[in-house]
Amino acid sequence: MNVYGIKVPKATGEEYSLSEYKGKPMLIVNTATKCGLSNQFDSLEKLYQDYKEDGLVVLGFPSDQFRQELKNAEEAAEACRMSYGVTFPMHGIVDVNGKAAHPLFRYLTDNSKGFLGSRIKWNFTKFLVDQEGNVVGRYGPKDKPESFEKDIKRMLQSK
Template structure:
């Protein structure tokens, strides 16, 4: 059997619907663990800007809220309300998950195994970002402090928008 790719996983949307990551086959995807009470929460604005700027070219941001760092205590409904009303998020959001440990969502276990961070495979903090290519392979892992705007050049390059 072939090694798994991003497209082999599923996750519950914030609205409670099961979504296959294979729906994003052929698209460049930035997967981010989010939290609405984090010092990095303003990155939601930058993530939305990337989504707006590049979605027509085959790019999508996917937000996965997590309370493992105690900065996302709300329900899925409360999280969605903050993300949409305060930060005008329109990119897909998923149901709150764990990103570390034995209860971590299988997609996050897989991504961490593909690209370890500074502290190994664990997620260090909210707003860790994984760039996934159209074939479902992890291209790059970005640390939480990396602002979304700094990823724009790589997105342009991967989408063939740079000379």
């Protein structure tokens, strides 16, 4: 199994399948606009701009499980665009932990262990997914996106 069979919500609420990105590497991030780490939006956008022509897709998934997100997904997406210049796809607000965790985050955490086991510790946990839909990297909230840019380059060169 890989991520391609999973449907995710757009910020508007309609769903689509991640199979749309089949053959492309993805950087999937649980985000929050009111988080102290929200300055990472700038670095995530830079990675997206630098590598989107090579196929990289950055996908932001707001979560309010840590009480640092706006209550409306469309408002959160707009805040990301206006405050941080985000152009990569932002999605509906999802749970990332617990029984109500979205299937995408259950898959991501089941297939990569972090410092606290499979549980997501905080906002801005990042998952690198290869061109075949497999989780190949997990980076913690304080890991700045530029710190694992080499992993993205290596993956893009291996296609």
